[in-house]
Amino acid sequence: MLSAFALLLISNQELSLLDNAQVVYMLAGTVTAAGAVIAVILGADAFAGERERGTLVPLLIAPISSSALVNGKALGLVSAWGLMYLLSLPYLWAVGAGGQNLVQAILYLALFGTPVVLGFGYLAMALSARSGSVLTSLLTSLIVLLFTASPLLLGPGLRNSTIGKALDAVNPFSGALNTYDAVIIDSDPFLAQLPRFALVLTWLAVTFLAARRSARRPRFR
Amino acid sequence: MKPLRRYLFAFLLPLLLGLGTAQAADLEIALEPDQNNPATPTMGNAMHFHSAIRNASAHPIEGLVAWISLVEVTPGREQPMDLEDWSAHKAVAGATLGPGTTLATDWPMRLIQSGDYRVVISATDRNERSVYTSPTLEFHVARKPIVESSRILPVALGLPLLIGGVMAYRGWRQRRRT
Numbered sequence: 001m002l003s004a005f006a007l008l009l010i011s012n013q014e015l016s017l018l019d020n021a022q023v024v025y026m027l028a029g030t031v032t033a034a035g036a037v038i039a040v041i042l043g044a045d046a047f048a049g050e051r052e053r054g055t056l057v058p059l060l061i062a063p064i065s066s067s068a069l070v071n072g073k074a075l076g077l078v079s080a081w082g083l084m085y086l087l088s089l090p091y092l093w094a095v096g097a098g099g100q101n102l103v104q105a106i107l108y109l110a111l112f113g114t115p116v117v118l119g120f121g122y123l124a125m126a127l128s129a130r131s132g133s134v135l136t137s138l139l140t141s142l143i144v145l146l147f148t149a150s151p152l153l154l155g156p157g158l159r160n161s162t163i164g165k166a167l168d169a170v171n172p173f174s175g176a177l178n179t180y181d182a183v184i185i186d187s188d189p190f191l192a193q194l195p196r197f198a199l200v201l202t203w204l205a206v207t208f209l210a211a212r213r214s215a216r217r218p219r220f221r
Numbered sequence: 222m223k224p225l226r227r228y229l230f231a232f233l234l235p236l237l238l239g240l241g242t243a244q245a246a247d248l249e250i251a252l253e254p255d256q257n258n259p260a261t262p263t264m265g266n267a268m269h270f271h272s273a274i275r276n277a278s279a280h281p282i283e284g285l286v287a288w289i290s291l292v293e294v295t296p297g298r299e300q301p302m303d304l305e306d307w308s309a310h311k312a313v314a315g316a317t318l319g320p321g322t323t324l325a326t327d328w329p330m331r332l333i334q335s336g337d338y339r340v341v342i343s344a345t346d347r348n349e350r351s352v353y354t355s356p357t358l359e360f361h362v363a364r365k366p367i368v369e370s371s372r373i374l375p376v377a378l379g380l381p382l383l384i385g386g387v388m389a390y391r392g393w394r395q396r397r398r399t
Contacts, residue, residue: 006377017265
């Protein structure tokens with residue numbers, strides 16, 4: 001997917017004239033969205049997949065706490081996101097070298113992308129434990145992800161309305177995207193990003209608590 | 222004057238001299254940049270130029286053709302530019318201009334490469350052999366850092382090939398062991 005994105009950049013005249021920083025911003029958003037999709041797939045499989053494979057009951061009677069179970073599942077999410085992040089680095093370098101704020105882009109992708117991606121994984125995990133169906137939890141999580149990731153397609157101009165601003169204020173994905181925009185393109189300092197950082201951390205905390213709560217009594221019948 | 226000579230003077234001579242409908246057209250072409258053009262044009266910016274082609278003669282001009290030309294005048298890189306990527310609006314054709322009337326045309330342009338350029342509008346008509354040109358406008362397009370294919374291609378093609386190669390090698394080793 002990243003290769004297709006990169007090749008599109010050089011094969012399209014309009015896109016090839018974009019500024020380096022603009023392209024790095026777009027790629028950072030794409031990596032975050034792709035990481036969130038992977039996290040949703042893994043999260044949806046976490047409990048419901050075990051149930052459908054008939055391995056959930058043995059897992060629940062094992063002498064481990066629900067928190068440890070959620071943390072174990074989250075380790076898979078972190079590994080997948082880590083791999084995705086590492087794979088994105090050559091692409092970020094390829095499109096952003098010679099431009100501005102490439103190092104900041106890499107750092108902020110880790111700082112803001114990680115809570116957003118893990119949050120979606122936890123959300124899918126919570127729905128997976130509640131519904132007991134991979135399909136239901138996967139579809140529900142993907143719909144939430146599609147809605148929250150819509151700023152990737154809408155662009156800042158369309159979000160400048162009152163409703164757009166209100167949604168941006170509570171949407172963790174918008175928080176990460178707006179930070180990428182502010183840091184990579186406008187070279188804003190970290191202090192200006194603190195409210196958005198608080199937003200993505202809140203998202204991570206809320207979804208983690210939801211996943212832990214759901215994991216205490218997963219639907220296993 | 223004999224009737225034959227009179228006939229020659231009255232009809233044939235003007236035709237041979239190219240008078241009548243083929244009389245020399247007198248076109249005045251003005252060219253100016255749009256007021257909203259960027260002060261320091263950079264690669265990727267859009268610019269607009271406005272031309273006004275006026276028929277200053279007493280005869281209508283039919284089959285008018287006007288076109289935009291761009292010439293790079295960067296020292297060492299002087300060349301006429303192919304407008305393929307620069308503009309989708311390269312010419313106006315088939316217009317008819319009555320005496321004293323003016324044809325106003327907007328010429329949009331997307332700046333693709335950095336350098337020094339001159340833009341000019343030329344015009345001619347169906348009957349006229351002369352080509353009229355506007356005064357030239359000169360502008361500089363500043364360079365900006367953009368994506369470079371020399372960096373992207375090795376990564377975009379190499380990384381999937383590398384990952385595919387490693388997976389294929391691992392699969393081959395596993396099959397060999399079993």
